[in-house]
Amino acid sequence: MPCFVPFKNNLDFTFFVLRSVGVLDDEIIDSMKCFSFQAEDLGCVYSSVMKSIHGNLIVWYGAWIKRSEEDRHILNEALLSAMEDLSHLAVLIQHGFYSVYAGESKDGQPNARFSTGDTILLCGMVPASDDSSDLSSACMTILRSSFNNVKESTAGVCFQCHNKPLVAMLHVWKSLQACYSWLIKADYRRTIRPYISSFSNEAQFDVFKVIFVSSDDVLNCEISQSKLVIGSRTGKGKVQLD
Structure with missing residues (x-):
């Protein structure tokens, strides 16, 4: 089963962008897979782990059942606390809750879909x-x-961040070659960037490979006290949200 990004504004979305501090990314990727497994108990319905093709960025994507602003704040604090347990593996450089305000798919489905690879x-x-x-x-x-x-x-898909002035776009491609081919032909710096430069102080993009989606087999994910547990820093175990 693929991972989904529904176009209807009926879910909250999170992106956690981490920069790996080690040479090998296997440990941080395994930890983020476990993070996806635990997040399901907090209302996460879809999640994914993506790795930058050429850089050292890891992105965790999560789609959540909508909740009140107060409960969203509680959830955010729990997720950030869990991320602190990964500080020896990666630096958290960006995070936030988003909503979808526009989406297009070639097959006419009301969602973007992507799978591992x-x-x-x-x-x-x-x-x-x-x-x-x-x-x-x-x-x-x-x-x-x-x-x-x-x-x-x-x-x-186009996203609007809830808690900070930030806009994001996500595009799914048939292959890495197709994505690179478009980037070269479109000449992003000459065509698209000038179009948005008057509205944006900063624009950054990167190409990622999907390493894991939540429908993949996670039965081999062993969670021990030495690994992150969402909500563990509060001393109350897993965070309970209405």
Whole structure:
């Protein structure tokens, strides 16, 4: 079964971006797989682990049952506490809760789908002002024009961050070669970047390979006291949310 990003605004989404501090990424990836397994008890319905193709970034994606702002804050604190247990393996450089405000798929389905081994292009943009509406509109235009006309891109999603001025885009590609081919032909720095530069102070993108999705077999994930346990720092075990 693939991982899903529904286009309807009926779920909350999280992205945790980590930079590995070691030469080998196996331990941090295994820990994030266990993190996905534990997150299910807190209401996470879909999750995935992605690794940068050329860099040392690891991204954990989670889709959550919607909750009140207060409960979302409690959940966020629990997740951040668990991430602190990984400080010897990776540095947390970005995180947040998001909502979807636009999405397109080539097969007409109301979601983006990806599985282990797929290629993902992620882009994060900081608006030039506290009002991110112009940047959000620009990203939606890019989604519905440039990417929608490229047959090798199977789906795209635009996200708005809840707790900070930040807009993100996620695009699923049929292959790594197809993604690279589009990046070269589209000439991102000459075409797309100038289009959003007046609305954004900073735009960063990277290409990732999907290493794991929550529907994969996780029965071999052994969770011990030496590994992260969500909510363990509170001394109350797992966090319970309504």
